[in-house]
Amino acid sequence: xxxxxLTLLFAxxxxxxxxxxxxxxxxxxxxxxxxxxxxxxxxxxxxKGCPVQGIxxxxxxxxxxxxxxxxxRAKNNFCAQGTPEIVTIKDMADLQASVTKQKLVTPREPxxxxxxxxxLGEGKQAQFxxxxxxxxxxxxxxxxxGDTVADIPASHDIHIALLENKPTTDPNDKTPQGKxxxxxxxxxxxxxxxxxxxRLAAWNADNVNAIANLGLRVxxxxxxxxxGSHVPxxxxxxxxxxxxxxxxxxxxxxxxFEVCPLGTCDAGGWQPIEEFCAVPGxxxxxxxxxxxxxxx
Numbered sequence: 001x002x003x004x005x006l007t008l009l010f011a012x013x014x015x016x017x018x019x020x021x022x023x024x025x026x027x028x029x030x031x032x033x034x035x036x037x038x039x040x041x042x043x044x045x046x047x048k049g050c051p052v053q054g055i056x057x058x059x060x061x062x063x064x065x066x067x068x069x070x071x072x073r074a075k076n077n078f079c080a081q082g083t084p085e086i087v088t089i090k091d092m093a094d095l096q097a098s099v100t101k102q103k104l105v106t107p108r109e110p111x112x113x114x115x116x117x118x119x120l121g122e123g124k125q126a127q128f129x130x131x132x133x134x135x136x137x138x139x140x141x142x143x144x145x146g147d148t149v150a151d152i153p154a155s156h157d158i159h160i161a162l163l164e165n166k167p168t169t170d171p172n173d174k175t176p177q178g179k180x181x182x183x184x185x186x187x188x189x190x191x192x193x194x195x196x197x198x199r200l201a202a203w204n205a206d207n208v209n210a211i212a213n214l215g216l217r218v219x220x221x222x223x224x225x226x227x228g229s230h231v232p233x234x235x236x237x238x239x240x241x242x243x244x245x246x247x248x249x250x251x252x253x254x255x256x257f258e259v260c261p262l263g264t265c266d267a268g269g270w271q272p273i274e275e276f277c278a279v280p281g282x283x284x285x286x287x288x289x290x291x292x293x294x295x296x
Contacts, residue, residue, distance in 0.1 A: 019044050020052060020076055020197045030078035031222060031255030032198040035274065043144060043155045043196050050145035052076045057142060063112055071110035071228060072143040074122060075252055076197065080223040084127035087224075089164055089246060092190045095120055096232060096247035110228040117226045126224040126251055131217060133161040133189050134171040135208035144196055158194035158205050159243065160254075161186050166215050186244040187233035192220045195253035202274035203257065207283040211273070217260040219270055225252040 024030055043050045054072035056065040099105060104116040114122065136159045140146040149155045161171075169182040194203050211218065227248045231239045238244040258270040277283035 019046060019049055020078060024079035026079075028079065031080070031253065032078055034256075035198075035200055035272075039198055039200055041154050041196055041199060042152075043149050044198060048149070050149055054141075054143040055145045055148060057146075064109075067110040067112040067228075068142055070112070070114055074114065074223075074225050075143045075193075075227075076195065077123060077223050077225075078195075078197070078253060078255065080123055080125040080255075082125055084125040084221050085121075085224075087126045087128050089130075089162075089188065089190055092247040092249045095226075095249045099226065099248070105226075105228045107231050108229060114226075120226075121224050122226050124224050125221065125255070127219065127221040128162060128190075128192070128251060129217065129219045130162050130164040131166050131215070132208055132212035133163050133167050133186055134212065135160045135205040137205040153204065154199065155196050157196065158203070158208065160192045160194065160208055160220075161189040161245065162192055162218075162220065163189050167212070183238055183244055184236045187236045187238055188246050189244070190247050190249065191227075191243065191245050192222065192251040192254050194257070197253070200274050202277045202283075207273060207277045208257075210283040211259055211276070217264060219256075219258040219260070219265070220251055220254055221256040221258075222251040222254040225250050227252070 021030060022033065042048065052073055053069035054076075056068040056072075060068060098120055099117070102116060104120075105111045111117070137153050138157045138159050140149075140151060140156060144156055163185070167185060169185045170178060171182050171186065173179060173182055194208075227250055230242055230245075230248055232245055232247055233239070257273045259273055259276040260269060261271055261276060262269065
C-alpha cells in the first residue's frame with residue numbers, strides 16, 4: 001500500500017501545506033493532473049491558498065480540531081490507490097451498515113481515528129455509473145478554509161447526488177407533494193463531490209445539471225471517503241437540516257467525471273465533461289444553482 005499525501009506529511013512532521021500536492025508520494029500523478037488543462041485556482045495559490053487540512057472552526061476542542069483536520073485531509077486526497085472498484089448504491093448502503101454495526105463513528109462527528117474506515121475502503125479509488133439527480137454549488141466549509149478564501153463558486157465544492165436509474169421526480173418542484181417525492185428519491189442517492197482544487201471551468205453545477213436534464217448516463221471516478229459530519233436518511237426520510245443520501249460514503253474528491261453522449265457506453269464512448277461541454281450550447285443551462293449553506 002503506497003502512502004497517501006497525508007501519511008507522508010505526518011511522517012515529515014509537516015502540519016501545514018499551502019497547496020494540494022501536484023505529485024503523489026510514489027511519484028504518480030494526482031487525480032486532477034490528467035485533465036487537458038489543469039488549473040491552479042485561487043484556493044491553490046502558494047500565499048493565500050487553503051492547506052490540505054483546511055481550517056477547523058475556532059470553537060472546536062483540541063480533539064474535535066484533530067478529527068476535523070483528519071477528515072479534511074481525507075477529503076483532499078487526490079492520490080487514492082489502485083484500479084477503481086466499481087461500486088453500486090447498494091455497496092455504499094452496505095458500507096454504511098458496516099460502520100453502524102461496528103460503531104466506528106458517533107453521529108454527526110468526524111472520528112478521531114479513521115483506521116476502521118480505511119479498513120472498509122476509505123482511500124481507495126471507486127467508480128460509479130448512473131445518473132445525476134441534482135448538482136448543487138456549495139458555500140464555505142472548513143475543508144476549503146471557510147470564509148478565509150474568496151467566497152466564489154471556484155473556492156467551494158460541488159455536491160452531486162447520484163442515482164443508478166434516471167430520476168423520476170423533479171428536484172426543483174417546491175410544491176409540498178412534489179418536494180416530498182423528490183426528497184424520498186434523493187434519499188436513495190449517494191453523494192460525489194467536485195473539489196475546487198485545480199478544478200476546470202467546465203466542472204460547474206450548471207453543466208452537471210444540464211447533463212442531468214438531458215438524461216445522460218455518467219461515470220464518476222475518485223477517492224472513496226466517509227463523511228462523518230452528517231447522518232443519512234432513515235426509511236427514505238431525511239434528518240432535519242441534513243443533506244439527503246442513503247449513505248455517508250461518498251466519492252470525494254472526484255478525479256474524473258465522464259458523460260455518455262449516446263446509449264449506455266457499455267462498449268465505450270465515454271467523454272470527459274470538459275470535452276462533452278466544449279460543444280457550443282450543449283451544456284447551456286440556467287444559473288439556478290443557488291449557493292447552499294455550508295456542510296451540504
